[in-house]
Structure formats: C-alpha cells, structure tokens
Amino acid sequence: MKKSKKNKKQVSRRSALKFTAGAASTATALSMVPSSLLGVNQSKVNEQDEDQKFLIVLTNFGGGSINDSFLALSEDEVRAAGGDPEVINCYKDSQLVAVDGTPFKAVKLEHTMPALGNFQVVSDQSEFLRRHKQDITVVTSEGTSVNHGIAQQRSVNGNEAWAGRTIQEVAASFYGQGFSIPNMNMGSGGYAFDGGDSSLESYARGMSVSNPLYWPLSLSSSAKVSGVPSKAMMDLARDFRLRGIESQSNFMKTFKDDPKLSSWLNHREKTRPRFEQENLFEKLFFLDGAGDAATEKAKAMFPRYNKDTFDAQAIMSYLAITKGVSSVVTLGPNSSTSTSDKGIYEFYNIPIAFDFSHNDHRGAQAHMWQRMLRVTDGLIELLKATPYGTKGESYWDKTMIYMASDFGRSKTRPAGSEVFGSAHDLNNASVLISPMLKGNRVIGGIDPKTALTYGFDPVTGSPDRNKKTSEKEFYSVLTSALDIDGSAAGLPDFRKIVKK
C-alpha cells in the first residue's frame, strides 16, 4: 500500500509554514526556508511527480439514476428475471444500445417533456460508452438519506467515514501539497460543503468558487482594476497599513491574539502575494480573449461558457489541473435553469437538474445524463491531449473522475408509462472513470427483477446479492482507487479489487 505522504521524510507544508515570513535577506535564514514559502513561483507544472494523481468530482445534482444510464435494464431482462417490465423502470430494445465488449448499456432516447413546454430531449449515451468503456467502473451503493443536502454531503464524505473528510479533502491532503489551490470546489448545495474535520491540513480544504467566469478576479488585487498605481506605491500603502495604521492602533493591541485576526492577516500578508506571484489570475481567467493556446482549446471544447456555467466550470477545471494550480476539482450543474438563445426550446440545464425527475423522470434523466457525459467526454479528451511528465503520459493517465450523485430514483413507474415522476431512492450506483482502474466492469450487480443494485464481497470483490454497499465501503473504494492509505481511519483496503 502506498504510504501516506505524511510518512515521507520531507518538509511538510505544516512544518514549513512555521518558517514563513516572506522574502528575507539573511543568507542563513534563507537557506533554511523552503522556497515554496518564500513566495517563489512553485508551479506544479514544473515539478511533475510520477506519483501524482488528480481527482475530478462531477456532481449529478438532484439524483442521477444508474438505472437510466450504464446499468439500464431492458424489458426482456426484467421479464426473464420474473419482474414486471410494465412497472419496473426499464427500457424497450429500441431505447437501448448494447455496446460490444462491455457489460454496460447506453440509453438512446428521444422524449418530449410536457412539463417543460414539450421540450424535446435527444439523448444517446452510446458514443460515450464506446469511447471510454475500458476506463469505466460502475460501483453500486446504498445511501442513508433522501434529503438532497445531506445525501450530497454523504456521497463525498462516506457518512463520516474519515472523520467527516470529503474525498476531495483527502485527495488534496495526499496529492495537493505544493499546489496553489489544491482543492477547488465549484459544486453546489451539499457538494460545496467542507467536511468539518478541524484537524485537516488547511491547504486541503476546498476553495469555494462561485462563478468561474469572474472568480479569477479574486486572485489578484489589481487585475482589471482601473487606476491602480504602481506596485511600488501599493507596497508602500500596504506597509503603511500594517505598520503605520494597525501597529499604532488600540484595536490591534486589544485583539492581537484573536485567532480570526491571525487568519485574516496570514491570508492578507501571505496568500495574496503568493497568488499574485504565481500568476493565478493569468492562468485561470479566460474571458475577453485572455489565456494561451491551452485556454483556446478548452474554450473550443466548451463553447457555451458564457451561457452555461457547467461549460465554464469545465474550462476552469482543465486549466486548474493542467496549469499546476489544483490537484482536485469539483464541478457540476446546479438547480438553476439555463438555456441557449432559443430560450425554453433549448435547455442547457433544466430546472433543478436531475431532480426534475419528480415531474418527468425519463426526460430529466436522459437530458441530464447527456449533459454530464458531454462535459465528461470533453474533459477526458482535453486531458488525454495534454502531456504529463517525461514518460509519454498524459494528464488523463493520472486522473480519476468520480460522478457523485445525491441518490438514485425510485425503480417503479405507473404501468407502461413513459412520462412519469419518480421519488428519491437510496439504492443506486456511481460511475468512476479512470485509466488507473480495472475498468469496463461493475463492482456489485443489479437485480433485473427489481432494478435494485446489490453489493460486493469486500475480500474477493465478487458480486454479493445478499449485501448492499455501504457509504463507508463506497468511500473506501474511492480512497483505494486513489491509492490512499485509509487504515488510520479504519477504512478497508480495496486496492486489489479496484486498481490495475
């Protein structure tokens, strides 16, 4: 098992922070202070570690059902198992595409959504499956909450599997040292929450990103600000603020030991100079013609960025990873509606995303899965085309995508209905996509009679009809897939089951 990075004998960020005080002129002091803390540009692009891994969490906001994507059931399958295909949420043969050499199915559906003004959904998951089947692992799971916010949190923290740490925080803790913003979180609702473990290294906590179009402005005190004077004058002003104003004040004398003040001053005096020195704004801002060739490629892949936040998030994710800014990114649709210039005749994001399944399950699931797979495919292609390191690898070779979902949806429908509403259901499965995993398979299984998923034997990995995969076990699949030692948190080691 790969050892925790904390066991390595290196100057950890925690101990290195003890030294920091900005640039120094004393040679002795300089030689003892790690360069990363002197504000020297420490772009991770120039230090491409062989053991580095990247995690992308794509959030199926509202509840993406595996029964309407890669584990979709045909009517024949349900019937052969003794189930009622009229009642079970299953598909006609004409609505499914069986892709050779894979246990998965692709839903291919054209559907009219009366609840959205007869919006026409056109969905075909088969091309994605053909292109990426070898990297896809579907892992069954069963949650414990049908509340969106709580379920969203549990889908990433395993229901307190590791002291509340989200998988993003854990991944950033192990693989994010030295990155400017190790854990970038563009998620919504419960996916945007911190894990709440106060002992987590502060660098691993998620940086909340509101709108990726404008958020890079918060990385620079002067970019796109009119009338800002020279850096020399600004430095004078900041120095005056610190030593001419604050040092003089009774306020500072009274509250100098306040932890909130300490946090603020550390962010102001260390984070800002570091972010500006590392040119984070220039790396991540992509409006108004800004950016380099890589940015242009990303914008070409996701051209809707001005109208569809999900496209903008995808561009941000690609830039953050490949420009050495982040090791973990979270992105996904939210509950807001977005449309093209055609208005309600062409939705990008339908209202409340996957949760519109309450009104029209087939349409919502088909449209949203298509939306998720479109962005996923684009990200994979960009990462594949971006070299990593010196051994002929790409960023994709180092990446795992986890498509998190609040929960599943109910497995039954009014007899024979194509237009029906569904409720929240704890039973589901999630999609992992990565060349690092033993792909093209299901960990667990699905019962065609009931459309319910079942778990796996934790020792052999074989499907086990008598078991459900718990949230903690699923979380352990994620940590194992990322080669992270979770034994300190009592997590089982599933590396042999999951990894190549």
Added chain:
Amino acid sequence: MHLKSIILLVAVFILSCGKGKFTNQGDSGSIEETLNPSENEGEITTTESASLALGSKLKFKKQKLLEQEIMTSLSLSQNQICQELESLNCINEAHHLTLGGVDAYDKNIWENKNSFLETTPIVVERIVWSACEKRVALDLESGESKIFSKGSVSDSSHVGLMVSNLYQNILARDASENEIAAAKEFASNLEKNGGTYDDWARLSCFSLMTSVEFLFY
C-alpha cells in the same frame, strides 16, 4: 541558534526593511506575533464555529454589512462602490460568496459557514480601491468634498487635517497623534517615490479602509 529565534529575526528584519520605513512603529511586536501561524495548522481556520471555539471575539463585516459601511463611510451609493468588468456589482454579484454571503438560487448555499476565505482580503482590496478612487474623484474633481479637499502632499498641516477627516469618516473616531504622524510620514515617503496628492488621498483611504479595525467588529 533556536529555530524560532531565526523566524523572529527574519520577520523583524523584513518588517524593518524596504522603502518608507516607519520610525514610529508603536507596539510592532504585536504584528509579528499575530502573523506567525499557530503550531496547529488547524487553528488557522476561517469557519465561524471553529473561530468561536478558539475564543475569537471578532466578527468580519460580511457582504451586506461591508457594503453598508463603505456606503456610509464614503458617502457613496451602492452602484458607485465597485463594478467588475464594468458590469457586475462586486459585492452582490461577482464576489458575494467570497465576502461571506449566500447563494440560494444558483448554488443552493443557504448558509455560509465561513467567516471569510483565503481570497477575501484580495477581494476587499479590489472593492475598497474602487470605492476610494470614486470618493477621491468626486471630492477633488467635482467639488463635493466629503472627505478630501484640494491640497498638496507636501503640506503637512493639510495632510494632518485630511487624515483626521479620514479617521472620523472611516473609523468614526479621532486619529491619535501617533497615527497622524505615521500618515504624514507615509505622505512624505510617497512623495519621494513620485506620488501625487491624488495618489496619497486614494492610498490613504485604501490603507485605512482595508485595515482590520474597519473590517472587523
């Protein structure tokens, strides 16, 4: 030499270097102590609950309160404070989450548990700079003169008067003699570096309004 002593030496050296050295530094030891991170990195935290658990008595002026305070201090309307990319309201649209606000409709964030984020000081500088520039422009160009009146950066007496106005408008108190002296020294340093009276006015406003005494309560 003990490691912590080296840290302190470096910190003190840095803070005494550079242009515009302040001779009247007050209790400068407090800044170094406050800047040095805690032994336990987890204590440097920005969540409200964690800060309270550590005994914090301060609150950051979040989004709406910050906006109101800037409007009142600088006699500006909401739209005059700051616009990103000439179209987005800085406080309510572009940086609302960073400033501790919520985003219920788009991101389903109903409660912001963070007091502030790592990037909040940067955002505050952007906003305050814009607001101060607006106030100075109105005062010196349109003749409204709420805080600043025309003058010269080398006119010590005038600078002192303007500093008093600034403290009264922004911090709602009188500036002490030491604070006025420090501000005069800043004006002098700025002039040596080619700064004009306009520059001094904007930068003084910026420095005071981004200080912790204004931003926390």
